[in-house]
Amino acid sequence: MRKIFFLAYLTMLTIFGYSTVQAQDINFNESWKFYNAEAKGAEQVTFNDNNWRELNLPHDWAIEGPFDIKYNARAGGLPFHGTGWYRKHFKMNADAKGKVVRMEFEGAMYDGHVWVNGEFIGSRPYGYIGFEFDISKYLKYDGSDNVVAVRLRPQDLSSRWYPGAGLYRSVWLKIDNPIHVGQWGTYITTPTVTKDLAVVQNETVVVNKSKNKVKVNIKQAYFSPQGKLVMSVDEDTNIEANSSYTSELFCNIENPERWDTETPNLYSVTTTITQNGNVVDVYKTKIGLRSISYTSEGFFLNGKKVRFNGVCLHHDNGALGSAVYRRADERKLQIMKSMGVNAIRTSHNPPSRELLELCDELGLMVQDEAFDVWKMEKVPNGYNVFFDEWGERDLKDMIKRDRNHPSIVMWSIGNEIIEQKDAKNGWRVAKKLNAYCKEMDPTRPTSAGFNHSPAPYDNNMAQQVDIAGMNYKPLGYSEIHKKYPQLPLCGTETSSCTSSRGVYHLPIEKYQTHKSLHVTSYDLIGPVWAYPPDIEFHYQEQNPFIMGEFIWTGFDYLGEPTPYGGRDNSTNGYWNDDWPSRSSYFGAVDLCGFPKDRFYLYQSQWTSERMIHLLPHWNWKGMEGKDIPVHCYTNCDEAELFVNGKSMGKRVKGKDLTEIKVVFNNYESNTFQSKYRLSWNVPYKAGNIKVVGYKDDKVVQEEQIFTAGKPIKVSLSVDRKEIHANGEDLAYVTIRIEDKNGNLCPEATNLVNFTVKGAGKLIAVDNGDQTSVESFQGNERKAFSGMCLAVLKSSKIAGEIKLIAKSKSLKSDLIIVKTK
Numbered sequence: 001m002r003k004i005f006f007l008a009y010l011t012m013l014t015i016f017g018y019s020t021v022q023a024q025d026i027n028f029n030e031s032w033k034f035y036n037a038e039a040k041g042a043e044q045v046t047f048n049d050n051n052w053r054e055l056n057l058p059h060d061w062a063i064e065g066p067f068d069i070k071y072n073a074r075a076g077g078l079p080f081h082g083t084g085w086y087r088k089h090f091k092m093n094a095d096a097k098g099k100v101v102r103m104e105f106e107g108a109m110y111d112g113h114v115w116v117n118g119e120f121i122g123s124r125p126y127g128y129i130g131f132e133f134d135i136s137k138y139l140k141y142d143g144s145d146n147v148v149a150v151r152l153r154p155q156d157l158s159s160r161w162y163p164g165a166g167l168y169r170s171v172w173l174k175i176d177n178p179i180h181v182g183q184w185g186t187y188i189t190t191p192t193v194t195k196d197l198a199v200v201q202n203e204t205v206v207v208n209k210s211k212n213k214v215k216v217n218i219k220q221a222y223f224s225p226q227g228k229l230v231m232s233v234d235e236d237t238n239i240e241a242n243s244s245y246t247s248e249l250f251c252n253i254e255n256p257e258r259w260d261t262e263t264p265n266l267y268s269v270t271t272t273i274t275q276n277g278n279v280v281d282v283y284k285t286k287i288g289l290r291s292i293s294y295t296s297e298g299f300f301l302n303g304k305k306v307r308f309n310g311v312c313l314h315h316d317n318g319a320l321g322s323a324v325y326r327r328a329d330e331r332k333l334q335i336m337k338s339m340g341v342n343a344i345r346t347s348h349n350p351p352s353r354e355l356l357e358l359c360d361e362l363g364l365m366v367q368d369e370a371f372d373v374w375k376m377e378k379v380p381n382g383y384n385v386f387f388d389e390w391g392e393r394d395l396k397d398m399i400k401r402d403r404n405h406p407s408i409v410m411w412s413i414g415n416e417i418i419e420q421k422d423a424k425n426g427w428r429v430a431k432k433l434n435a436y437c438k439e440m441d442p443t444r445p446t447s448a449g450f451n452h453s454p455a456p457y458d459n460n461m462a463q464q465v466d467i468a469g470m471n472y473k474p475l476g477y478s479e480i481h482k483k484y485p486q487l488p489l490c491g492t493e494t495s496s497c498t499s500s501r502g503v504y505h506l507p508i509e510k511y512q513t514h515k516s517l518h519v520t521s522y523d524l525i526g527p528v529w530a531y532p533p534d535i536e537f538h539y540q541e542q543n544p545f546i547m548g549e550f551i552w553t554g555f556d557y558l559g560e561p562t563p564y565g566g567r568d569n570s571t572n573g574y575w576n577d578d579w580p581s582r583s584s585y586f587g588a589v590d591l592c593g594f595p596k597d598r599f600y601l602y603q604s605q606w607t608s609e610r611m612i613h614l615l616p617h618w619n620w621k622g623m624e625g626k627d628i629p630v631h632c633y634t635n636c637d638e639a640e641l642f643v644n645g646k647s648m649g650k651r652v653k654g655k656d657l658t659e660i661k662v663v664f665n666n667y668e669s670n671t672f673q674s675k676y677r678l679s680w681n682v683p684y685k686a687g688n689i690k691v692v693g694y695k696d697d698k699v700v701q702e703e704q705i706f707t708a709g710k711p712i713k714v715s716l717s718v719d720r721k722e723i724h725a726n727g728e729d730l731a732y733v734t735i736r737i738e739d740k741n742g743n744l745c746p747e748a749t750n751l752v753n754f755t756v757k758g759a760g761k762l763i764a765v766d767n768g769d770q771t772s773v774e775s776f777q778g779n780e781r782k783a784f785s786g787m788c789l790a791v792l793k794s795s796k797i798a799g800e801i802k803l804i805a806k807s808k809s810l811k812s813d814l815i816i817v818k819t820k
């Protein structure tokens, strides 16, 4: 956790021309210079960067586009590779001399090299891990200019998805006394947590960078979720010159307010280091008191069996690219929670700090995953190139960085690692990586996602981790369990069903690809290893020892437009045959965050509050009298469909089955009788369809879809009417094209134009169409299936942001967002 303001030393420090109270950690995101190409000598102080673009971090240069077929569609069709340089000028006050000054990068995509005042400081290839350097000795403290220069070199064919490019996470300047808590310096665990008692163990590394042996007091104070001091322990100790000391203290907290998915209570711990009566460092850590355990029969949180209703998520936030915005991650997780999700798999790399903090706060369990590859490549310039040199360090750093998060319930050492095939050595590498995890954190189980079966179980690789992750093998659950009854199993990647929001192709067919480059939303289509969610629900039910599932994926993401652009999910070369298809179809939610139908299928299975959802839309001009399959996703007992007021009959959930077409690896039948969806075939007639949901014979839910008339107006709504005036908060505006009665025009593609005034700006637009090559950063967007999205960012001045949306021959609309 980030350190708090440093109250004992309220000295003034001049950074970049203005004075600020000396904080331990100074956010270093503002006023960078950027150049998107090789620049000879750019590490030198005297280099002239006057003509470079000025910007603030976090920044992803690739999301600026343009989309082009010359870039790899499997990685988003965006220019993420090449060289990018960042420079920042800053001044240090004389007061900082003699202190320890570190620069921390929370992530630099990709292969970052850093210079301070012309001196090479170090490098870090893996773009997903944070790193810091002690730069004290390279700085000038006399008020003259200091320059940090960063060179990034993301390679083509280095990722199977869109990685983004740039300083896409925060940068910090950390100024400390020579005696301070080290990087990621606290490690706080809870060896026992019951309803009555939590035993809290705290290991804190205190660094003494001074030339003298020092005597200090180390105090750990624990505050309840309400901020009340509940316990405090301390010790006096000596620390040798130029060395560090690990303080080990424990305490008992009675009647703990436990962390779990319903009540994600967080305690805070303040570590205070005092020397001769002076406070020399204060460091804060957030923790949650909870117990986890697992057996081959399931996973337990605070002693209760929980199933993972999980989603895999990539790190990008759609139109914002990979640049980290706390609000974008928060919204993403809130949407997932509303689908019934209780767990996230950070496929396939260490996520942002913000994402983990939010999972702590929102009560989402996390599988924190380190790698998509080890030594054997999936793409030629991938992490495989760095694995030998950096694998151990990156894995250990991920755990060191993340191990205080109560949300994290397991570590993953890798996804679908090619070494599964290497019967001789695969298990040995897994064994080593597993041991690194245990060395860093023996309190959590380890896992890995295996897509082969039975090879990794038979060749001793799966046995190296605590929980074997089975990817896309619902038919194999019982067989593997029978053969290896002691091995805990989890569906770490499931379904991989694809769809385009609001698109329905009739008649329902199980096709591989469609000429529209979209995929029908009847939730049936996927690549050869994929299957509809219904199949996974069924096999999970049949095999209750499986810990649950992590669907592929919660949200659509940039890149990997399977089933287009190649039917495999590796990127050995360019796969642009189906251009402009350029982003994933796998999400239950589209790239804008708009739910697809599949969202409701999961909601019907994972939530208990009554819900009902109907598909498709009811605009089928030309199909009059022809049968339209109507599907309903609900957790009600029964549902009754009405077409233009006439009942088409009731269907009973769990009893009335829907036959769906299913073709995937090793599945012998061509159909599946699904009890998870209700259906009717009804002749089309314009008007409306309505579904009524019953519970114990009482009407509890209703949904109605009208045949929309012609587009008449643009209609805006916003996720939050008031946001923070902090220069980084976001408001997400949904734009719908509606008819005169306010019905969504489900096929509208009208171009919408945006004007923004006041205390913020428009930073992104999107419509969720996986084939659109319109810029994410323009001030206009075509609607897709009747909808599009505009993302507003606040400035640092409080006021109002006004967004006006116009579209030719439609009535326009505006929305006002307050910033405080």
Ligand code: GAL
Pocket: 347, 415, 416, 451, 471, 493, 496, 530, 552, 560, 562, 569
């Ligand atoms: C898996 C892989 C994921 C993604 C998915 C698509 O095999 O682990 O990263 O490619 O397939 O179905």
